[in-house]
Each structure stands twice: as C-alpha cells, then as structure tokens.
Amino acid sequence: MIQLHHVTKLYGEVIGVNDLCLDMQPGAYGLVGPNGSGKTTLINLLTGQLRPTLGAVKVFGEPPSNNRKLLRRLGLCPATDVLYPNVSARQWVSYLVSLHGFSKQESEELAVQSLDHVGMLSRMDRPMGEYSLGMRQRAKIAQAIAHQPDLIILDEPYNGLDPVGRQQMSDLLKRWVGEGKSLLFASHVLHEIESITSSFLLIYGGRLLASGTSEELESFISEAPQQVTLVGEDVAELVADLTRQSWVESVQLGDNRTKLKVALRDPAAFYQALPAWINGKSIRVDQLQGSQSNLTAIFDALLRNHRGEV
Amino acid sequence: MIVRVIWEVVKFELARSLTFGRGMIWVLLVLFPIALVGILRGLDVPLEPVEPWGIMLYFLVPEVMCLLALLLWATPVISTEIEGQTWGYLALRPTGRLEVILGKYFTAVIWSLAATICSTTICIFLMGSAGGFRLWMVMVVLCILSSFAHASLYLLIGVVFHKRTIVTAVFYTGAVEYGLSFVPAVANKMTINYRLRGLLSNWMDWEEARSAAENVFGSEPSWMHLGVLVLMTSVLLVCTLARVRWSEFPTQQVG
Numbered sequence: 001m002i003q004l005h006h007v008t009k010l011y012g013e014v015i016g017v018n019d020l021c022l023d024m025q026p027g028a029y030g031l032v033g034p035n036g037s038g039k040t041t042l043i044n045l046l047t048g049q050l051r052p053t054l055g056a057v058k059v060f061g062e063p064p065s066n067n068r069k070l071l072r073r074l075g076l077c078p079a080t081d082v083l084y085p086n087v088s089a090r091q092w093v094s095y096l097v098s099l100h101g102f103s104k105q106e107s108e109e110l111a112v113q114s115l116d117h118v119g120m121l122s123r124m125d126r127p128m129g130e131y132s133l134g135m136r137q138r139a140k141i142a143q144a145i146a147h148q149p150d151l152i153i154l155d156e157p158y159n160g161l162d163p164v165g166r167q168q169m170s171d172l173l174k175r176w177v178g179e180g181k182s183l184l185f186a187s188h189v190l191h192e193i194e195s196i197t198s199s200f201l202l203i204y205g206g207r208l209l210a211s212g213t214s215e216e217l218e219s220f221i222s223e224a225p226q227q228v229t230l231v232g233e234d235v236a237e238l239v240a241d242l243t244r245q246s247w248v249e250s251v252q253l254g255d256n257r258t259k260l261k262v263a264l265r266d267p268a269a270f271y272q273a274l275p276a277w278i279n280g281k282s283i284r285v286d287q288l289q290g291s292q293s294n295l296t297a298i299f300d301a302l303l304r305n306h307r308g309e310v
Numbered sequence: 311m312i313v314r315v316i317w318e319v320v321k322f323e324l325a326r327s328l329t330f331g332r333g334m335i336w337v338l339l340v341l342f343p344i345a346l347v348g349i350l351r352g353l354d355v356p357l358e359p360v361e362p363w364g365i366m367l368y369f370l371v372p373e374v375m376c377l378l379a380l381l382l383w384a385t386p387v388i389s390t391e392i393e394g395q396t397w398g399y400l401a402l403r404p405t406g407r408l409e410v411i412l413g414k415y416f417t418a419v420i421w422s423l424a425a426t427i428c429s430t431t432i433c434i435f436l437m438g439s440a441g442g443f444r445l446w447m448v449m450v451v452l453c454i455l456s457s458f459a460h461a462s463l464y465l466l467i468g469v470v471f472h473k474r475t476i477v478t479a480v481f482y483t484g485a486v487e488y489g490l491s492f493v494p495a496v497a498n499k500m501t502i503n504y505r506l507r508g509l510l511s512n513w514m515d516w517e518e519a520r521s522a523a524e525n526v527f528g529s530e531p532s533w534m535h536l537g538v539l540v541l542m543t544s545v546l547l548v549c550t551l552a553r554v555r556w557s558e559f560p561t562q563q564v565g
Contacts, residue, residue: 047402050558068404076402080395087326095322099403
C-alpha cells in the first residue's frame with residue numbers, strides 16, 4: 001500500500017523527515033510521535049502535498065504528487081481546524097466531494113451519508129461557525145470518508161472530542177477497518193491508537209524509530225533502560241546504594257542535590273529495594289516519578305537504541 | 311466535467327462570501343464613483359464637452375474601482391486558504407488545485423463586474439446628456455476587460471506572494487499600473503491600464519484627447535489593444551495555474 005524508499009524532506013536547512021524506509025501492506029496503522037516529530041510531514045508526503053527532497057514515495061504503487069487518479073483513493077482528515085463560519089457541514093462536505101468529479105446529486109447523497117456516519121445528521125445544516133470543536137472534528141472526518149476512499153489518513157482526529165465522542169469515533173474507525181479498508185492514524189497519544197489498531201510506526205526527530213505490534217513495542221520498552229526521578233531533600237544519600245547495583249545504568253544528581261535521576265535496567269529490582277533504603281536511613285522522598293507512561297521517555301529509550309547507545 | 315466543477319466552485323465561493331462585511335464593502339465600492347459624479351452634478355459642472363466626464367468615469371470605474379474590488383477578491387485567493395488552514399482540504403482533491411483556482415478567479419470577476427456595471431449604470435444616468443448608451447456600452451466592455459485582465463494579474467501575485475499578498479499587489483499597482491502606464495516609453499505598453507485607455511479613446515473617437523496625450527491613450531488600433539489584453543490575461547492565468555500545480559504551499563503546522 002505505502003512504500004517509502006530512503007525518503008528525506010528538507011525545509012531549507014531543517015529536516016522534516018530523515019531517510020525513511022517503509023513497506024506497508026493494506027491495513028490499519030498507528031503513526032505515533034511527539035509534536036514536531038515529522039508526522040505531518042510524512043502525511044503530506046503520502047498525500048502528495050510535498051515532494052521528497054531525496055528518495056521516492058509510492059502509495060498504491062504510484063507517486064502521489066499531482067496524481068489525480070490516486071487522490072480519488074485517499075481521504076485526509078488534517079489536524080487543522082475548519083474556518084468557513086457561514087457554511088454548513090452539508091454544503092462543505094458536498095462541495096469537497098464534488099471536487100472528486102461526482103455529480104451534484106451524488107455529492108449531496110455521499111455527503112449526507114458520511115455526516116450520518118459521524119453522527120452529524122441532525123446538525124448538518126447549521127453554519128459551521130456555530131459548531132463546537134467536537135462537531136467540527138466530526139465534519140472533518142465526514143469529508144475524509146465521504147468519497148469512499150481506500151485509505152484514510154487521520155491526523156490527531158480525537159482533538160476536541162469528549163469521551164462519548166471519542167468512543168463513537170473509535171467505533172466508526174473500527175467499522176471502517178472491519179470493512180477491510182485501510183487507515184493511517186497519527187497521534188501523539190499512544191492509547192488513542194491502541195483502541196483502533198495494534199500496528200504502530202514510531203517516529204521521532206523525523207526518523208522511524210520502530211514499527212510493529214503493541215506487544216512487540218511493549219516488550220522492547222520493558223527491556224530498554226527506564227528512567228525514574230526521585231525528588232526530596234535527602235535523595236543524595238541514595239547515590240551510594242544505587243551505584244553498587246548491577247541493574248543501575250546511570251545516576252544523575254541535580255537541582256541542588258534534591259533531584260535524582262536513575263536509569264534502570266531492572267525497574268522491578270529497584271522498586272523492591274527502594275523501601276528498605278528509605279526506611280533504613282529515614283530518607284524523605286517527596287516525589288517518585290516513573291517513565292513507563294511517558295511517551296517522550298519511551299522515545300528517548302528508542303532513540304538511544306537507534307543510536308546504538310544501549 | 312471541468313466546467314461543472316468550476317461552476318460548483320463559483321457557487322460555493324459566492325455562497326460563502328455573502329457576508330454582511332463583504333456586502334458593505336461592495337456597497338461602498340459602488341457608491342464611491344456615484345458620490346463623486348453626484349457632487350459634480352450638484353456643483354453644476356457643465357456637461358459639455360463630454361470627454362472630461364467620460365475620462366473621469368473611466369478612471370473611477372474600470373481603473374480604480376475594478377482594481378480595488380479585485381485587490382480584495384482576487385489577490386487573497388490562496389493566502390486566505392493557507393492562513394485559514396483550509397488549503398489542505400482542497401489540495402487533496404483531484405480538481406482541488408486548478409479548477410478551484412479558476413472557480414475563484416471567476417468568482418472574483420463576478421463580484422467586480424456586479425459592482426462596476428451597477429456603478430457605471432447609475433453614474434451614466436446621473437451624467438444626463440454627457441452620458442448616453444454609447445458611453446455606457448464602452449464602459450461596460452472596459453469593465454469586463456479590466457476585470458478579467460486585472461483578476462488574472464492579482465491572482466498571479468496572490469499565488470507567487472502568498473505572504474503579504476495585498477501589500478505586494480498594492481505596491482505593484484502603484485508602481486506599474488499607475489506609475490509605469492503613464493511613462494512615455496515602450497514599457498507602458500505592457501500595462502493593462504494603457505491598453506484600456508487606448509480602447510476608450512478609440513471606441514469613443516476622442517481624437518483630441520489622444521493627440522493631446524498620446525503616451526496615455528496610445529495610437530495603436532483597437533484590435534492590437536484587445537489582442538495584447540487577451541494575450542496578457544491568458545499568459546498570467548497559465549502562469550498562475552502552473553504555479554499552483556507545482557507549488558508546495560504550507561498546509562498546516564508541522565507535527
């Protein structure tokens with residue numbers, strides 16, 4: 001479905017994406033990365049809005065740039081908002097569908113059908129200026145699916161949706177995937193994607209750090225050194241104990257000796273030993289911050305692995 | 311299909327631009343020449359000779375009013391989509407670049423023509439015996455030519471300079487269409503306003519005005535003025551479409 005062959009995109013001297021190689025079969029994929037990691041650049045390359053500085057991009061076997069035939073098979077829900085305040089969702093979606101070459105009547109029917117899918121039927125004739133952020137988000141998804149593409153690309157589609165809206169959107173996307181259609185879902189929140197698909201691409205600093213299923217990534221993450229931060233007046237007293245352990249990779253003391261960052265090979269051993277050290281020396285620890293749920297920390301671990309540091 | 315899509319774009323753009331703000335701008339543009347002609351009529355300025363009235367009307371409507379209208383409606387076609395972050399939604403459609411730009415071009419021309427023809431008609435009515443059907447007809451044709459030609463010019467400026475678009479277009483208009491077009495040199499023949507003035511003097515048989523200011527009204531035949539205008543409009547449009555087809559306009563913030 002998608003092939004990237006050593007793709008690099010430069011904005012002047014700034015690298016958007018760097019030497020990406022990918023071969024994705026039809027299916028559902030999550031594109032995960034922190035803000036500024038290159039997700040949107042990658043999406044723009046896939047939709048032909050940008051041309052690669054180096055390398056080649058192919059979607060459904062064809063280069064996407066200025067490819068009218070291919071654009072008919074793609075649907076995109078960008079992260080940006082819609083700013084046509086005096087136009088209704090029905091008018092907007094119908095207009096965008098008509099730009100695919102459908103007749104006026106077909107465009108109307110497809111627009112109404114897709115707005116029904118996203119739960120906007122009763123509000124589709126109101127001007128979009130009166131919509132909440134969540135309603136605009138639904139209208140954006142409706143325009144992405146209305147012309148019945150083979151692949152939809154969603155950039156942060158849950159922005160602005162309340163929990164009920166998120167659940168409804170997840171159900172809609174699951175149905176889409178269940179119908180055998182393809183999906184690329186970009187987000188900086190891992191669990192948003194987990195509810196839709198178990199296949200991930202992890203991108204950071206314009207580079208593809210890892211790809212695979214959630215189990216594979218969790219396994220990798222559990223094996224990678226994890227960072228724990230301790231904050232308290234006496235945390236410096238733990239340094240001696242920590243440096244004696246084989247499962248401690250590094251110890252860093254900062255903030256006037258009140259903040260201790262520890263990189264661990266075996267977090268379980270650390271959590272087992274820590275209470276005894278604290279009680280034995282009557283050390284006061286005000287904060288203990290793990291990193292397992294911190295996406296940036298996961299990416300740090302992957303980046304260190306990518307550089308060959310671990 | 312292309313014509314159908316362009317028509318859909320025109321309908322959508324017209325519906326979307328029917329706002330109170332734009333309506334007020336349109337009304338102000340229409341009233342501007344009418345107010346000036348009305349004041350002159352109120353001051354009992356003699357209606358003969360006709361030439362000064364005709365030249366004033368030409369300067370107010372096909373030149374100033376057309377340019378102001380198109381500065382507002384043709385120049386920002388791309389920049390508003392980029393600033394509003396809606397370009398990405400259009401550019402991902404098979405006809406979202408070329409046909410959309412052409413649709414926006416015709417929308418700008420429609421807005422400009424609606425304002426200029428309305429204003430011309432009322433002004434000619436106020437001018438009484440200094441007006442007449444011939445002057446009205448010539449002015450309407452000049453409005454049409456001016457709208458199509460200037461819209462293509464501003465469209466190109468808009469797609470090349472999608473940042474500070476209006477400032478660039480105003481600077482170009484001042485320097486070239488109002489500065490260079492009056493300079494007695496070969497360069498003024500490359501301006502749209504020079505060609506329009508030439509057509510005005512030819513079609514109204516204002517030989518006296520032409521002989522008094524040949525660098526302003528030119529001495530070429532009408533077919534040459536028309537040919538150059540059509541050629542300029544076509545070249546500007548082709549350049550605009552080529553630029554839009556191959557440009558990587560920013561679609562949104564990089565994430």
